[in-house]
Amino acid sequence: MGGARAAGAASANKSDGGVKDGGVKGSGGGGGDGAPPRVAVEYDGKEPAFNSELSGVDEQNSEESVYGIDTKSVTNILKNEANNLNCIKPKDDNVFFNTNKFADYKTYFKSQEPLSFLEREFDWVVRRKNVFLALLGTFTIIFQVVEIETAYEDETHMYRVGWEVIEIMKLCQSILTLILLIMLYDYYQYQILGVKKNWYVSLYEGKRPGNLPRGIWSSSFRWPFIVEFVLLLIHVPPYLDFRYWDVPEGKTNVNVGLKKPFISDVMGVFMCVRLYLWVRVIRDHTSVYTRRRLIYEGGYRERGGPPINFKIACKKHYLKKEALSVFTLLFLGALILAYSTWVSERDYQPKIFNLKDCIWFTIFQTLLCGFRGMAAYTTFGQYVALAIVFFGIIVLSLAIAVVFNAIALSANESWALDWIREYTLKEKERNAATDYLAYWWRYLAVKGATDLPPDEQRRLQSDYYSSSVAMFNKMSGHSGELAQMQDFGVDSALEDAIKNAKLVKTLKSKLLGRADDGEIAPADSTLSTMTTLETKLDAVETQQNRILTLLNDL
Numbered sequence: 165m166g167g168a169r170a171a172g173a174a175s176a177n178k179s180d181g182g183v184k185d186g187g188v189k190g191s192g193g194g195g196g197d198g199a200p201p202r203v204a205v206e207y208d209g210k211e212p213a214f215n216s217e218l219s220g221v222d223e224q225n226s227e228e229s230v231y232g233i234d235t236k237s238v239t240n241i242l243k244n245e246a247n248n249l250n251c252i253k254p255k256d257d258n259v260f261f262n263t264n265k266f267a268d269y270k271t272y273f274k275s276q277e278p279l280s281f282l283e284r285e286f287d288w289v290v291r292r293k294n295v296f297l298a299l300l301g302t303f304t305i306i307f308q309v310v311e312i313e314t315a316y317e318d319e320t321h322m323y324r325v326g327w328e329v330i331e332i333m334k335l336c337q338s339i340l341t342l343i344l345l346i347m348l349y350d351y352y353q354y355q356i357l358g359v360k361k362n363w364y365v366s367l368y369e370g371k372r373p374g375n376l377p378r379g380i381w382s383s384s385f386r387w388p389f390i391v392e393f394v395l396l397l398i399h400v401p402p403y404l405d406f407r408y409w410d411v412p413e414g415k416t417n418v419n420v421g422l423k424k425p426f427i428s429d430v431m432g433v434f435m436c437v438r439l440y441l442w443v444r445v446i447r448d449h450t451s452v453y454t455r456r457r458l459i460y461e462g463g464y465r466e467r468g469g470p471p472i473n474f475k476i477a478c479k480k481h482y483l484k485k486e487a488l489s490v491f492t493l494l495f496l497g498a499l500i501l502a503y504s505t506w507v508s509e510r511d512y513q514p515k516i517f518n519l520k521d522c523i524w525f526t527i528f529q530t531l532l533c534g535f536r537g538m539a540a541y542t543t544f545g546q547y548v549a550l551a552i553v554f555f556g557i558i559v560l561s562l563a564i565a566v567v568f569n570a571i572a573l574s575a576n577e578s579w580a581l582d583w584i585r586e587y588t589l590k591e592k593e594r595n596a597a598t599d600y601l602a603y604w605w606r607y608l609a610v611k612g613a614t615d616l617p618p619d620e621q622r623r624l625q626s627d628y629y630s631s632s633v634a635m636f637n638k639m640s641g642h643s644g645e646l647a648q649m650q651d652f653g654v655d656s657a658l659e660d661a662i663k664n665a666k667l668v669k670t671l672k673s674k675l676l677g678r679a680d681d682g683e684i685a686p687a688d689s690t691l692s693t694m695t696t697l698e699t700k701l702d703a704v705e706t707q708q709n710r711i712l713t714l715l716n717d718l
Contacts, residue, residue: 237462249280250461254454259292267292269357279365283457286358291448293351298445300347301396301438304340308399308432311337312507315429321514322422323429325405330429334402337432341399344438348396352380352389359383395440400432430544433504439496443474450477486569490562494530497559501552502526508545530556586649593642600635603628 245251266272266285275282311333315323324330359377366373377383405425447453456472464472482489502523509517516538517525528535529552540546573581607628610621672678677689 241458241462248461249278249284250455250458252284255284255288257288259288259295264289264292267354269354273357273361279362280457282361283358287448287454290351290354291445293347293354294441294444294448297344297347297351298441300340300344301441304337304344304399305435305438307333307337307340308435309503311400312429312432316507316511322511323405323425325425326403330405331402334400337399338401341396344396345393348389348392349380352385355385356380356383395437398434398437400427400429405429428544430507433500433507436500436504443478446481447474447477450480452480453477486562486566490559490566493562494559497555498523498526498530501530501548501555504548505540505545505552508542508548509540512541512545526552529553530559532556532560582649586646589642589646589649593639593646596635596639596642600632600639603632603635607632 241248241251264285266275266282267289272282272286272289311330312323314333315327315330317324356377356379363373363376375382380386380389404427452459453472453474453476459472502519502525505526506517506519506522509522521536521538525535525538529549532553540549607625610616610624610628613621616624673689675690677692
């Protein structure tokens with residue numbers, strides 16, 4: 165406990181004072197034996213807004229984003245990015261050919277490096293663990309497919325039971341599953357280590373971090389660990405495939421009277437749930453997650469935002485490539501469900517459920533339609549068919565959303581259509597006004613003419629008057645449409661008010677030297693400069709009067 169306190173106190177002290185002479189201590193990839201030379205920190209975010217009417221730092225503090233993001237917090241962070249470890253880009257060393265000394269529990273926990281530096285190394289170690297977890301999980305799925313295909317005998321249309329080769333493969337699968345569970349436990353133990361380190365640092369910074377998590381069971385990771393443990397535990401153990409269950413009459417058209425295995429090799433298709441391990445890999449390679457601490461520092465938590473985790477990372481990828489995301493989900497889901505349908509029914513209905521028809525059956529089931537009157541007879545196959553229906557509902561909903569989003573107009577496209585419509589209406593309004601004035605002038609000219617026959621004069625007056633009234637009504641109609649567009653157009657009053665308020669605030673600070681509560685007033689302002697100049701001019705004038713008085717005396 166004494167070492168833990170020392171490590172927590174040292175990290176707490178270095179979190180505030182670990183940066184000297186403008187350099188970042190331990191910003192290299194390996195560790196913190198000494199302070200390396202100052203490094204340039206790159207920023208890959210959006211450029212802050214500028215106001216050309218101001219100068220210096222104030223030109224970056226005068227605009228608020230239309231999304232409600234105050235660029236002042238971004239500017240303040242960028243001003244101090246050389247001294248802020250969170251501004252450094254995440255560590256991107258190759259996880260296959262590199263190691264990290266902070267992967268060791270004691271080294272990480274007792275390290276006296278700044279906490280921000282340790283968290284950067286922590287994320288890289290977690291990324292490495294997740295990559296190996298996902299790769300091993302994917303390998304076990306492929307290995308299970310090989311085992312299922314080896315166990316199935318195509319000539320007799322049944323799965324072999326008690327065959328030594330299959331039992332050895334199942335034993336290897338159980339060993340791989342055990343390794344996977346150990347790696348999962350190690351992952352969560354490392355998460356607990358990070359929580360403990362943050363707890364001690366917060367404690368020695370004078371905060372109240374709450375109860376110290378002693379392990380997985382006393383932390384918020386308990387239920388996620390239990391759920392993942394159960395999902396990864398799913399596999400077919402060896403020597404449990406003995407024939408035990410009776411097959412009801414009419415359920416199969418081959419091998420009538422043969423009993424079903426106690427735990428069939430077909431159950432191994434449930435191991436495809438291990439693909440969820442790639443979700444964490446995607447999360448660890450998403451910028452919004454890798455730079456989440458910088459987002460927190462920018463005021464995300466003060467706005468009441470939830471923790472940044474795999475949910476927002478998946479949403480970010482989905483919203484960036486909606487069509488590709490839906491197609492990938494449809495392809496992988498249809499492939500897995502088609503194979504599950506095939507292996508569950510081929511020993512009962514081998515002539516009907518071949519691989520090609522199973523793929524088409526899955527696709528049509530996804531679209532909530534039937535295909536060639538095919539229906540699952542086995543209980544497992546019926547569960548797979550139900551899963552296909554639910555999968556189809558989800559994918560169809562996402563596909564419909566993609567179609568609607570593709571058809572819907574973006575903000576810029578809507579602006580372009582509204583702009584050209586407003587331009588066209590104003591053009592028509594101008595032409596109608598011109599025609600109205602022309603017809604009215606002709607009416608007055610004919611009315612005052614003396615060289616026209618009376619009948620011709622009355623006819624022309626009537627025609628010009630009617631035309632002028634028609635043009636006036638047309639002009640009024642276009643004016644009404646323009647007024648309606650202005651009433652229902654985009655209201656930018658709030659944005660303009662925010663910009664004006666910031667400009668007034670900045671000008672007040674520059675001219676009068678005043679600042680709001682909690683802010684520091686500038687040392688130099690226009691008012692103070694003018695006051696100083698006035699004092700100097702008074703002093704010069706007094707000196708000149710004194711000189712003139714002395715000259716008069718002489």
